[in-house]
């Protein structure tokens with residue numbers, strides 16, 4: 561059932577790359593709502609990460625939502641592979657190709673929730689014609705490619721504008737980049753409900769000290785929830 565309650569989606573880009581299965585189990589046990597997987601191709605963004613085989617390998621270690629953020633171009637040719645790998649949400653960038661409308665149709669045709677991501681340099685109006693065919697809009701608050709970057713404050717008015725544009729449609733607003741217990745209330749107040757956080761969740765913890773993940777997740781959630789009341 562659709563809900564606008566705050567959801568914390570740790571990005572495993574900040575996890576121990578030698579230990580993904582255990583990391584996914586640890587963050588879920590510590591209160592993560594979704595698991596965010598950042599797929600990068602070294603072309604659309606200047607970094608390389610996870611292929612479909614890796615997503616399929618971690619799928620059995622995730623009980624909840626596997627949220628796959630594709631920062632790849634072209635994207636259409638890989639949708640089926642990430643769907644078969646067990647993604648629940650597949651998000652593609654509006655900037656990744658000439659036919660985002662077709663891409664979103666293809667994601668839904670594969671039986672998956674469709675997400676649309678917009679870069680900091682892209683006006684939120686790019687989502688206007690697509691709001692009836694998406695389940696999620698991801699507003700990037702850093703330029704995609706790396707974890708640990710600073711939150712771009714200037715994106716916040718876009719979030720509020722998007723919230724107005726969405727109206728009562730069942731569309732999540734996800735924020736990705738630089739989310740901490742300090743920035744979470746700002747984006748929650750503007751209308752975000754899914755908060756991706758890499759560094760701020762994994763910082764200071766490990767699978768052997770997973771209580772730190774729990775503490776970090778609770779701090780982000782509490783700050784966001786306090787802002788929306």
Ligand code: DX5
Nearest residue numbers: 704705707708738757758759
């Ligand atoms: C950036 C990725 C983000 C990133 C977030 O390209 O899409 O998900 O990992 O990392 P932090 O929370 O460290 O900014």
Ligand code: ZN
Nearest residue numbers: 598629736756
């Ligand atoms: Zn991401």
